[in-house]
Amino acid sequence: MFSTTSSSASPSLSRRSLLGGIPAAALFALTACSSNAATDSASATSSAATEATASSVTAAVTSASASATVAKLAQAFQATLSSERQSQLLQDYSLTNAKLWSNLPQALLAGGMGGGPGGGGGTGPRIGLNLADLDATQLAAFNALLTAATGSASGLGYEEIQQHLNADDYLAANGGGSDYGRTGYYIAFLGTPADSGTWEFQFGGHHLAVANTYIDGSLAGATPSFRGIEPNGSFEQNGATNQPMAVKEAAFAALLTGLSSDQLAAAQLRNVYSDLVLGPGQDWAFPSAREGVQISALSADQKKLALAAIAGYVNDIADDDAAEILKRYERELDDTYVAYSGTPTLTEQNDYVRIDGPSVWIEFSMQRGIVLSGNHPHSVWRDRTTDYGGTKS
Template identity: 40%
Template sequence: MKKNILLGFVLATSIATALTGCGTEEESQTSSVNEQAESTETESAESATKMPDGPPSGGGGMGSATVDTESIVTDVAATLDEEVSVSAEGASVDEQATKLAQAFLATLSDEQVETIQYDLTAENAAVWSNFPVNMVQRNGILLGSLSEESLKAAKALFYTALGEEGYEQLVMNLEAEEELGESDSGYDADLYYVSLLGEVSDSSTWILQVGGHHYANNFTFNAEQTGATPFFVGTEPQSFETADGETVEPMAVHKSAIYTMLDSLSEDQLAEAEITDKFDDVLVGPGNDGNFPAESEGTLVSSLSEEQQELVKEAIEAWVSDVNEEDREALLEAYYAEDAWAETYIAWSGSTSSEDQGSYIRIDGPRVWIEFAVQGGIVFDDVHFHTIWRDKLADYGGEFSSQ
């Protein structure tokens, strides 16, 4: 594990040479982070410490973020095989998560508590990215900066929010960072962040943010709407072997489901579903909250055969399954409601092959929004994937306007 990490120069150089394939969307989001205003200071009743005024400073352009690698005390990768079990029969996910978040905070030092908590504002919530952490600042503290006790408590919280499949997705992304780190020292499982926005209590809305390179999860609790989005997940490389010889494919389920859906379309259906615009990344990624197209494009799912419609559902569930069972059921019920399903579209652009840079697929409903974009390689030669799942009504639990 690399603890003395030289962040910036090699990574910034390699990514700068590939901006046409990977940086356009991220550049727009870093610009958005620069423009974020500071929020009003409040006191947390739970921690009795002052939350940061607003988004962390230094969140501007490439290479501008500060990463405190000197604070790393725990090898996160060495803990990924540890079993995580949470038992809270009868309690709702919101109740479980609130209790676990409070237990997590109790393991932290006063300084860490102050660093990890933020006011619940749209400006603070929008501080997330898929860029490497040394290029765009994140809220909170590094997972590697947590003690073993604190990391164990954090993982129990993650598991409760994400469920078994979602937690496994997070682990695979962390393993992918270790694989990238073998070729470039700017990547590491230690370099993911965790933060809490809002007062963590049963009577208050609060957000759990977990993220780093190619992963950003924004999970909202005690909100009016079930909030499991925005959720960005991507991967490079597509597959790799761990030290134990296990083959890991972080995006295999997502890729298979959405391209199986696309492959089921006839030539006429493909022609109707094609978008003439080309996309080198997801459209509504970081820094683009609420910037959905004014009009839906593609072909209506309701015009497809029953078998094809089931494949669309399987594609949607590839993303929604990365959420605990309770919230998953609520979200799918909303997405599959008769009136919503009648206004849901699928579309594609560029190529119908997952091996082609510029291949792009979209699912667009009154609420559900999923994008899959094939990027050129950054660290490796092969293409890699960017995806985003959003909910037009319930991003950040519906706390802030998203349309």
């Protein structure tokens, strides 16, 4: 259903403080997006009761230790589950299992779709515990974990994921049917959550992949991290106004439109890219040659826009971890490149932009609509050193 990567010779054209460098016109989404405070329970429990339970459980977990680690919150979530559910949640830590993420809905992966560049990748359906199987208490404990593992910046991190789940519910209700919706998202712990040893927190479904690898209590890698969205634009769902990818899109558009005509010419790729180069299944396949305009040639204001575009992905993870990774990417910024194909507005099908540095790799590709009319984006953040926490085999 989704297009695969193809290249054909057809030349054409606080985190909050970082994002503050984007022109106001490009940042309407920062005020337009509103947060959906908690994921709806898939059980018959009323939404009001679910929210009350979520608040009490989250408060209990966080009050126990203000500096509770992700591992401790993972253990707290695991403890709410039956032995059967725990066996679904806990999976072996291996690269084979870590690679089981995709942009496709679970129903299509179960049907054998998804091979090839950008087309779903992996070797089979997602593993783990279905989000739909959680009751109100379990969901609250999971949301406490997800909050700790993701960022607090407006329109990113936890808030973006909640809007993302709303988007898939919207698809289910507007033509997508049972193949879509938050009931198609899965949680897995690869290895045993602890402050020693190696384990991965894996959460994902259609257009979403969270893959945080922890080694001895520290985040060793937050990539591959996939974000896509359909519908792409403002929509109402679950009592909230949503536009999950607005911050990322605004930052990339501001970066490209902030380049001069000469810089755009230098940044333009020779080929047309209809999807991501390093999407699902394309692991450790980073190109050896960098293309585009080198950021060292940009002005101070343009460099700030480039860093803001990077921050739109890095700030999807816990704030302290994001700050450390951004410091590394900023040190490497002058040796990083920006390249694009299509148009710099990033609104047309096959519009494409990438950021490629000594460590950071981010791609954004505008796709045709699948369930709805209009275009929608795929994007991926990878790291040349810390994908899968550095695990290559």
